[in-house]
Amino acid sequence: MSFRKVVRQSKFRHVFGQPVKNDQCYEDIRVSRVTWDSTFCAVNPKFLAVIVEASGGGAFMVLPLSKTGRIDKAYPTVCGHTGPVLDIDWCPHNDEVIASGSEDCTVMVWQIPENGLTSPLTEPVVVLEGHTKRVGIITWHPTARNVLLSAGCDNVVLIWNVGTAEELYRLDSLHPDLIYNVSWNHNGSLFCSACKDKSVRIIDPRRGTLVAEREKAHEGARPMRAIFLADGKVFTTGFSRMSERQLALWDPDNFEEPKALQELDSSNGALLPFYDPDTSVVYVCGKGDSSIRYFEITDEPPYIHFLNTFTSKEPQRGMGSMPKRGLEVSKCEIARFYKLHERKCEPIVMTVPRKSDLFQDDLYPDTAGPEAALEAEDWVSGQDADPILISLREAYVPSKQRDLKVSRRNVLSDSRPASSSRPGAATATTITDVPIGALAGAGESGKLEEVMQELRALQVLVKEQGERISRLEEQLGRMENGDT
Numbered sequence: 001m002s003f004r005k006v007v008r009q010s011k012f013r014h015v016f017g018q019p020v021k022n023d024q025c026y027e028d029i030r031v032s033r034v035t036w037d038s039t040f041c042a043v044n045p046k047f048l049a050v051i052v053e054a055s056g057g058g059a060f061m062v063l064p065l066s067k068t069g070r071i072d073k074a075y076p077t078v079c080g081h082t083g084p085v086l087d088i089d090w091c092p093h094n095d096e097v098i099a100s101g102s103e104d105c106t107v108m109v110w111q112i113p114e115n116g117l118t119s120p121l122t123e124p125v126v127v128l129e130g131h132t133k134r135v136g137i138i139t140w141h142p143t144a145r146n147v148l149l150s151a152g153c154d155n156v157v158l159i160w161n162v163g164t165a166e167e168l169y170r171l172d173s174l175h176p177d178l179i180y181n182v183s184w185n186h187n188g189s190l191f192c193s194a195c196k197d198k199s200v201r202i203i204d205p206r207r208g209t210l211v212a213e214r215e216k217a218h219e220g221a222r223p224m225r226a227i228f229l230a231d232g233k234v235f236t237t238g239f240s241r242m243s244e245r246q247l248a249l250w251d252p253d254n255f256e257e258p259k260a261l262q263e264l265d266s267s268n269g270a271l272l273p274f275y276d277p278d279t280s281v282v283y284v285c286g287k288g289d290s291s292i293r294y295f296e297i298t299d300e301p302p303y304i305h306f307l308n309t310f311t312s313k314e315p316q317r318g319m320g321s322m323p324k325r326g327l328e329v330s331k332c333e334i335a336r337f338y339k340l341h342e343r344k345c346e347p348i349v350m351t352v353p354r355k356s357d358l359f360q361d362d363l364y365p366d367t368a369g370p371e372a373a374l375e376a377e378d379w380v381s382g383q384d385a386d387p388i389l390i391s392l393r394e395a396y397v398p399s400k401q402r403d404l405k406v407s408r409r410n411v412l413s414d415s416r417p418a419s420s421s422r423p424g425a426a427t428a429t430t431i432t433d434v435p436i437g438a439l440a441g442a443g444e445s446g447k448l449e450e451v452m453q454e455l456r457a458l459q460v461l462v463k464e465q466g467e468r469i470s471r472l473e474e475q476l477g478r479m480e481n482g483d484t
Contacts, residue, residue: 008305011362012281012296015334017310017350026050026063026345027070031317034084034103036136037180037223037270037287040318041345042098043338044090045326047112049098050345051085051318052077058085058102064116076117078110080124086136092323093145093372097125097404099162101135107150109162111404126165126406130158137181141188143387144379145372149191149205151179157193159205161376165406168380169205185228186277189384192234194226200236202252206382214255218246223270229297230277233259237271237284245271247284247295249303260303264293274321278367279334281307283350285319292319292337292348310348314341324367329392332360356480358473364392393470 032040032051042049043065051060058081063071083103091097096112108124131152141147146163155178157171177196184191190211192202198219202212218224220239227235234250244266248258264271269288276283282304283294292310297303320338327333335350352363369390374383 010296010305010307012279012307012334012352015281015294015307015350015352017292017308017337017348019312019339020347020349024068024347026068028073028343029061029071029340029345031340031342031345032084034086036086037272038087038136038318039272039320041320041338041340042088042090043320043322043326044095045323046095047090047098047116048320048338048345049078049088049090050320050340051088054079054084057082058100058104060085060088060100062098062112062117062121067116076120078112078117078121080108080110080122081106083134086134087138089138089140091140092142092368093140093370094404095370099138099140099148101138101150101152103134105129105131105134105152107131107135107138107148107160109148109404125404126162128158128160128162128165128167130160130167130170131156137179139182139184141379142184142186142368143188143373143385144376145374146376147188147379149182149184151182151193153178155179157182157203157205161380162404163376163406168376169208171203171205171208174201174203174208174210180223181225181227183227185232186230187384187386188379190228192226192228194224194236194238196223198224198238200224200226200234200250200255202234206380212252212255214250217248217250217258220244220246222268225271225273227273227275229275230280233297235273235275235282235297237273242266243268245286247271247304249297260301262302262304262306272319274319274335274337276324276335278324278365279363281334283321283335283337285316285337287317288315290315294350310350312339312348314339314346316340317342320345324364325369325390325392327392329359329364330357332363334363356477358477358480359393361393361477362481366391 030053040051048063049060059077059079061077081102081104085100085102087101089099099109101107107128109126111125131154133153135150135152137151139149148160148162151157155175159169161168175195180194182191182193194200198216200214200217204211217236218238219241222239224238236248238246240246245264247262249260250258269286272285274283280297285292290312294307296305296307316339318340322336332352332354333349337348339346339348366389368387371388373385373388
């Protein structure tokens, strides 16, 4: 007699969310009150950026992640816009470069000093002017260096080469109404958009053509969102005709019917989806809600599987999501959100409970790193490339970023960081790169040679120990997973 499995097997079934302690929050931040459905927050492994209230213009605050606690009212901001800032986005290929869109109809790209701001930043590296109404959507290309997409309330999508400050493509006839959001696909060859006319569109930006369109994806009149998943499917959030909030999964090859459609509740806040391509988990945060729901997307019906809900007391004004390479892998952290309250930002950690302290390779497949796969010119010429992946086994350590420089003819100076490596290897590089002159004052040349020989021997020893530890971790991991 066969028994039907009642509970679906999933390693993410027990994911739980936990806010950090009060002393690890960012207090006394006056979060913007502008009426616009963006996240108001952007975060990367070095900095947290939050759009804040500003008199006589628009501003956002950039804080080093370590600067927790109460933020001084006089703390410097990025304040070059003449109208309120509506959206911000960190460059995926340079952790010190951020773009902002504003009600002043401009897009600005900023270089943040390596250790954060010490004085107000008013001069952007480049100003991109091309929209005739406020710019509410900013998103960088996932794999091509210096390619930036902006969308405004003039219903126009512009794609820029930030390195030369030039407009690459202008898509002004594809959206008849206000654009709610834009999302690139995995390799940046297409993007999808959600529009006020209730249509979800998939667009080829280089050809300027509509690849697929689904009218009335959600029949309600309130804002909806559409994001690309790693396998090319499209996940949408919106409202039904009865104003109930909905989630849907679509296959662009068959846009007639959704693969899955779920109704959540009858709240009226727009649902902001955050997608993790490594785990296929979608986190859904409603503006004005006090909860984060998360779902696993699979190839088996019903395709969208509810996992759990993180609930707190305070409603969220906005939300930022940390890229995978900024998480603490030793604590089995699979996501970290930065929840905006009225006057503070509170990190929320999503964790998979595991007994072992070893690296969990099933939770952390290789993920998109900070290296650009293409230059802007390559992408314009028609090339596509998947993101360059890095391993999180050694917890990615960022290297020194180069400054962003704009040339009207030449592309940006190369800002790609060195590839991540084992701590032992990093130590070895440091040792062999010690300049002789720096040690010359220590004594005679014979003593210097002795010191260098000892350092080389240490270098070999560190490398051997690192490899041994790695082998032992793999063996122990296999034993714990039940492999022979």
